[in-house]
Amino acid sequence: MDKPDKKKLSERDICTKFITPALIHSGWDIQSQIREEVNITDGRVLVSGETVSRARPKRADYILSYKQNIPIAVIEAKDNTHIVGSGMQQALVYGEMMDIPFVFSSNGDGFLLHDRSGTYEPMEHELSLSEFPSPFNLWSRYRIWKGLDDTKERIITESYYSTDFRKTPRYYQLNAINRTVEAIANGRDRILLVMATGTGKTYTAFQIIWRLWKSGTKKRILFLADRNILVDQTKTNDFKPFGSAMTKITNRQVDKSYEIYLSLYQAVSGNDEEKNIYKQFSPDFFDLIVVDECHRGSAAEDAMWREILDYFTNATQIGLTATPKETKYASNIHYFGEPVYVYSLKQGIEDGFLAPYRVYRIDLDKDLQGWRPNRGQVDKYGTLIEDRIYNQKDFDRSLVLERRTELVARKVSEFLKNTGRYDKTIVFCENIDHAERMRQYLVNENADLVQENSRYIVRITGDSPEGKAELDNFILPDSRYPVIATTSRLMGTGVDAQTCKLIVIDKRIESMSEFKQIIGRGTRINEDYNKYFFTIMDFRKVSELFADPDFDGEPLENTEFDPVASPPSIKPVVPASSGGNRYVVNDVAVEVIAERVQYYGADGALITESLEDYTKKHVTRQYATLNSFLTSWTKAEQKTAILEELKEQGVLFDALQEQVGKDYDPFDLICHVVFGQPPLSRKERVEKVRKADYFTKYGGPARKVLDALLSKYSDGGIADIESMEVLRVDPFTAIGTPMEIVNTIFGGSANYISAIRQLEQCLYTAEC
Incomplete structure (x- = not known):
């Protein structure tokens, strides 16, 4: 043969x-x-x-x-x-x-x-x-x-937990696991892993612990987190394979017969000596400690976590964080050392493991211009308002403009009415008082849905047992209620809200760590619930932090750490009252003076230039001249393939249609925006074809099919012409099945495809 x-x-x-x-x-x-x-x-x-x-x-x-x-x-x-x-x-x-x-x-x-x-x-x-x-x-x-020597090889070749060889951790998780296990095999005892929110830090930690535990390298392990819900989720989900070897520390008397211990750090530490339950363990009891979200507690020298880590100083210690802290006053890098692996939000979005975002920024007149009371003006409670200029730093702290809150609630509600009223939404407010007022105004804006179920909108804050009880329901993808949650800080970290599609920021954020954590509430993808991207609605110019190099940069780009510096004093927020230093004003009008949408670009940054300039820059990288574009378009067997390639490179056709015109085909958008040609609408192109003698060469049934395809193009664009699936919908179903149309009416797929190519040529050129 x-x-x-x-x-x-x-x-x-x-x-x-x-x-x-x-x-x-x-x-x-x-x-x-x-x-x-x-x-x-x-x-x-x-x-x-x-x-x-x-x-x-x-x-x-x-x-x-x-x-x-x-x-x-x-x-x-x-x-x-x-x-x-x-x-x-x-x-x-x-x-x-x-x-x-x-x-x-x-x-x-x-x-x-x-x-x-x-x-x-x-x-x-x-x-x-x-x-x-x-x-x-x-x-x-x-x-x-x-x-590697034989001892190191034994440690690093211990298998991760899996029930199927073909199902492995994602590549970056495996990198993080392997680098950590290697570092420990090489004798390193302080390790930092930096992984963006939503990339599976806890799962990665489980696999690290599993391999070290199974190999006998580490025999007693403590996993610390600062939220009870995080500990419970870890125990029942990622850490479940540890089974009877695992326990959660829940009381003041510990059982030392287990090997894997999970704990809320507050549960093992306190201000009084007798509350320090961790001292019931000997300092050498644990040989591995993993600290989840180590940017919050363990970075500061006097934090309770640091007290625990210092007590078990001989143990290998691993810090997990999405937002490495490196400031004048606290540093987890100073404590844990350079990260052994970094997986950023930008990389996660580029790989398709994390959801991209768009920013809907709304500027209010009083925020930008400030507000000054009239001489002798009193607030709604009769308190004389101090005479000075109040600006965005004051709003919802020392001064409450109730109509401002009302306007924010209205804009949020209008957005949801256009996109989906049951899209999970978190509204971040300045404080608990602000979160409660926001809840009230949102209720009034959505009275119809609240009438159906009062849990449509809830306030989830630390002082509200009823609200906190709804946190799990908000997180669960298959739980419809609550839909909108107002909060201040409680939901800013550690809340695995997989289906959250809208994040509203109506609070000042001056910490990059806090900003990253808040953005992280929306970055998870859940395909089963059609969650692929999310929107950030910004009322406080917080999205300007996206332009900061530290937003997605390397962790050491911040201020040099000074371990002996004193932390800044923190002024407490004035509680809500009818007097004191917080004024409540209910008769000052607030208006929107600017709105704009910013999109996530192919380079991992928000598009701050005009969409026209952005489109021109990206298209001309591949098509330097109009002639080169027209040549490729004419020769392409599938026009949609060119459009898909340009989409992958960052061209936002739908956004461009919103600005230039919804009636224009992507072909005309490119010719007009990039190369300055006068555009034709899809309807104008269809009329051009119908006026030509293109149809005379086809019999009645074929002419009917092609005419219907033109109507589909007029409504939806080129994709409807090139997709065979279009033959499965009206009006084609009345003509025949897809097979009958292709084989009987056109005499085979080659003839049908040839007719489509000629139709496209007639649409886009002068030749019919």
Whole structure:
């Protein structure tokens, strides 16, 4: 039998017929060491108006692992029309992302090896199919690269918890797990992990603890968190596999027979000596302590967590945080050291694991211009108002403008009425008093839904047992109520609100850590509940913090830490009252003077320039001239493929339509906005086709189909013409089934596709 012509084989055939057999021949086990077509990322979420799609995920053709948890080689395959090294640059991206030292490219003739470990000479060289290295060969080189002896190898090769070899932690989680276990194997006893909110810090911690516990490296472990709900969620969810070896410290008498202890840090510490339950343990009882959200408590020298950590000073200690703190007064980096791994919000959004956002900024006149009382003016309680200019720093602290709160509640309600009145929403307020007033005004704006269920809007604050009791219901994706939660600080951290689609900020935020935590309430994706992105409604200019380099920068870009400096004094917020230093004014009008929407760009930053300039910049990177764009558009078999590619590069067609005109096709938006051509609406293009003699070449049924396609284009755009799915809806169902339309009316798929191409040519050119 003749051998198949390699040049005619698909990439997948090259893998099946040449690459996989070469790996098996070299000793790789297809069941436990070889994974094919591995999605490394999910693909960035692309938002167009209220609709979403995903960019193409990064996918490795092969990931090879010597042990379950340690990927050591990646292979990028190409078909045989490419040279052997064509996939190398792509493979190197994957290798760097996944901490993989040995990177290969292949076209079925052989392999090109790139060595990131420094154990091969030269760094890049070709191998024949029969020369692919064995698992033992690559692992031996990996040991040299990592400096592993037998003891260290035993620790780092302990498997993570899994019930399926094919289901592994996400690549960044595995990086964090492996780097932490390696650091401990190498004797490091203070470790910091920085992972954006929503990326699975607790799951990552579980896998670290599991491997160290199973290997016998660490035998008694304490996991500390500062919210009871976090401890309970951890025990019942991520840490569940520990089973009977695990306990939660809940009382003042501890049982020392367990191995895994979970605790609210307040439960093991206090101001009185007898309340320090942790001292019932000997200082060397725990050999591993993991501190969740370590930016809040353990960074300060005199914090209660630090007291616990100092007591168990001989234990290995791991800090987990989304927002590394590095200020003049507190530093978790000073305590834990440089992070062994950082996974940022920007990277999480780029990979498609976190939800992108848009910012709806609303500026109010009194916030920007300030307000001064008239001489002798009193507030609603008859208290004389101090004569000075009040501005945004004062509002809802020393001065309450009730009509301002009313206006904010109205704008929030209007937004939800346009997007979805049952979209989970958190409104962050200055204080508990402000949160209660906001709840009242939101109730009045949404009286119809509150009438149906009073839990539609709730205040969830630390002083309200009734509100706190609703926190779990707000978090649960399948719980409809509550929908809107007003809060001040309680929901700012540690609340896993997977379906939160709107975050309203009506409080001043001057801490980058607090800002990141608040934004983190919306970054989770939940596909089952159609949560792919979220909106930030900003009434206090807080979104300007997105422009701060520290927002998504490296943790050491802040002020140099001074361990002996005294922390600043904190002035208490004046409680709500009818007098004192807080005035309540109910007869001052407040108006909106500016509104604008900012979108998350492809470069991971908010788009601050005009959409027109932004679009022009991104389109001309690929199409420098109108002629180059028109040539590609005319030649493209699928026009939508060009549009999808431009979307992936950051072009926001729906947002552009909102500004330029909803009646314009993306083709006309590009020609007009980028290249200055006069646009035609979709209806104008359809009329041009109908006036031409394009239809004369087709019989009655075919003409009816094409005319219906034109109507679909007029309403929805080019995607409706190119999708075969359109044939499954009215009015096509009255003409025939998709198969009948294609095969009977047009005489086959080739003829149908040819008719569509001619229709598109007539739409977009002068030729019909």
